[in-house]
Amino acid sequence: MHYFTITRSVVFALLIINKAGGLIFNRTFAPGLQKLDSNDYLILAGTFHGIHAISRSINPAPPEPQTQPPATHPRRPITTGIESLESSHFRLTCYQTATGVKFLLFTSPEQPNTEVVVRRCYEIFGDFVMKNPFYNLEMPVRVEKFERALAGYLVRP
């Protein structure tokens, strides 16, 4: 017996937070989230930045791998902060890059491969924002090619 399940896998929005916790990019790609004004997005980004830092400290340390030789002095275990947050209406995926920039992706809970999607967003960022001579680091992102490439990738036609 065949039956169809209509999965609406949608990407709602992308937020980019810089090293200091300030919001540098914010774009909504599909309706479904509550409308917030620009100030609320700034507060959201700052709050998440703080919570991410706290969660990194209280994260239970992973067990030491057996294969490694015992260190001369105990090293601080490497922990990560919040990686995903799920509710019945949305899923939030957070990817923190090696340079401290955080990518927050809001999707529907059915969206598969959110890791892949957010990593591709990072690639597009690295291409059109980092390689742009007119972009000042840690400043709000106002780069036309970046927005065009992102829309092409995330908006389902």
Add this chain to the structure above:
Amino acid sequence: MPAPTTATATATTNNNPPTPLDFKESDTIPLPPPKPFQPSLRHPASRKSIYDRALSRPPSSTSLPAFAHLFNTLITYHHAKSASVSEIEGRLNRAGYPIGIKMLDLLLYRQGGKAVRPTRLLDLLQFVHGVLWRGLFGRAADALEQSTSKREEYMIVDNEPVVNTYISIPKEMSQLNCAAFVAGIIEGVCDASGFGTEGVSAHWGEGDEMWPGKTIFLLRFQEKVVEREEGIKAAGG
């Protein structure tokens, strides 16, 4: 009058300021000794430097992101030193000029056999449109046109210049086209072939929805070059 033995004697007897020929040890500051020459040519384990590599075999592929980062720094440097958009374009043009001169020799060498530099205007334009573009970007340029109003102006069109791949111009500088660097390369090639130009500039091709990055390179040849060409044509060359 006896020659003065010391400067002070001169000063007291003549009441004149010491002439420049009066030389005292305390007037000089010794220069630091010259640093020994440090060669920066790299010699990897195979004992061969970059000069030993064959010219006729171009490198298989160069990383576009690596070029993008270098070009990025070049633009940022000139942007900081310039007061206007046209000044940035002029500086990028000057930066590309020596590359054009060297590219002409290199590409002719790679063509092999008895390749000679183009001596006719149309041959030069075909060379730039085809060989130069393929040598630089791996593909030919998109169009070659002659201006209808001025006979010394020609245009080469590139729908998507490779150097502009990652560059988005901010609104306040929308006139700037960083392909001015490539325009400098073209100018170098033309000058080295003996076809002097008044300048080669890069302009945005307006109103093309499919190719938002379309760039038109305007080549303005000198009057004497055009007259020479007409003369050859009239003589049946």
